[in-house]
Amino acid sequence: MRIDILTIFPQLFEAPFGFGIFKRAIDNGLVQINPVNIRDYAHDKHHTTDDYPYGGGAGMVMKPQPIFEAVEDIKNKLDDKGASLPVILLTPQGRLFSHKIAVELSQHPHIVLICGHYEGVDERVVEHLATDAISIGDYVLTGGEVPAMVVADAVLRLVPGVLGSEESPLDDSHASGLLEYPQYTRPPEYRGWQVPEILLSGHHAQIAKWRREQIIKRTLEMRPELLDKADLGQEDKRLVKRMMHTDKKD
Numbered sequence: 001m002r003i004d005i006l007t008i009f010p011q012l013f014e015a016p017f018g019f020g021i022f023k024r025a026i027d028n029g030l031v032q033i034n035p036v037n038i039r040d041y042a043h044d045k046h047h048t049t050d051d052y053p054y055g056g057g058a059g060m061v062m063k064p065q066p067i068f069e070a071v072e073d074i075k076n077k078l079d080d081k082g083a084s085l086p087v088i089l090l091t092p093q094g095r096l097f098s099h100k101i102a103v104e105l106s107q108h109p110h111i112v113l114i115c116g117h118y119e120g121v122d123e124r125v126v127e128h129l130a131t132d133a134i135s136i137g138d139y140v141l142t143g144g145e146v147p148a149m150v151v152a153d154a155v156l157r158l159v160p161g162v163l164g165s166e167e168s169p170l171d172d173s174h175a176s177g178l179l180e181y182p183q184y185t186r187p188p189e190y191r192g193w194q195v196p197e198i199l200l201s202g203h204h205a206q207i208a209k210w211r212r213e214q215i216i217k218r219t220l221e222m223r224p225e226l227l228d229k230a231d232l233g234q235e236d237k238r239l240v241k242r243m244m245h246t247d248k249k250d
Contacts, residue, residue, distance in 0.1 A: 001106070001159045005114040005122040005148050006070050008049055010035035012145050025162045025200035033152065059119035067125050067126050071112060086111045087131045090144030090151070091120065094133030097151060101134065106158035107113040113151060115144030177230040179223060181214040215239055
């Protein structure tokens with residue numbers, strides 16, 4: 001999978017994807033991260049990518065021309081001229097990013113992420129270039145670079161082979177719409193705190209049952225609103241009802 005990231009700070013992407021899992025995935029040809037410097041597509045001698053907003057107001061607005069030409073350059077090098085290429089603007093006004101959207105994007109062999117900056121981008125980018133707009137939360141950052149890293153990280157780890165084990169993403173929090181069960185490793189006792197005995201028993205069916213109970217318990221305690229949207233079986237529903245009854249008694 002390939003992700004082109006349009007930014008005025010391409011150097012910011014060297015470290016996050018230059019180590020560990022993603023470096024191995026890049027070296028093995030599984031994924032490609034391509035930061036594109038928007039300034040390279042500005043025509044003036046100062047490589048200007050922003051200007052004052054029409055109508056007045058604080059701050060600067062990113063110009064449409066360098067962004068359009070950067071995306072068009074990417075598309076022109078593709079066999080189908082980018083007819084089906086997702087072009088995503090990172091903006092606080094976009095749809096809220098989620099695991100479901102990460103899965104959706106991971107199905108594409110190639111996506112483009114546009115990092116906004118300053119007071120935002122010219123609205124013509126939104127209306128006539130971007131095919132989608134994504135926000136990573138209800139807050140404002142200084143630019144779209146950090147959101148682009150978040151989206152790229154969440155998407156690329158879903159590409160087959162990136163994590164090594166095909167099962168790893170399946171147990172993640174939010175993969176099933178619920179939070180993940182607690183995880184433990186060696187030693188079995190640390191500072192008097194014990195690993196739950198069931199995990200040391202070797203009884204896989206009982207371990208699976210315990211983990212499912214912990215998934216329900218943790219979600220109920222930390223993100224109860226997720227249970228309203230989750231596809232729960234009858235046993236899960238009984239667990240939720242029992243746990244809620246127990247909480248009320250306490």
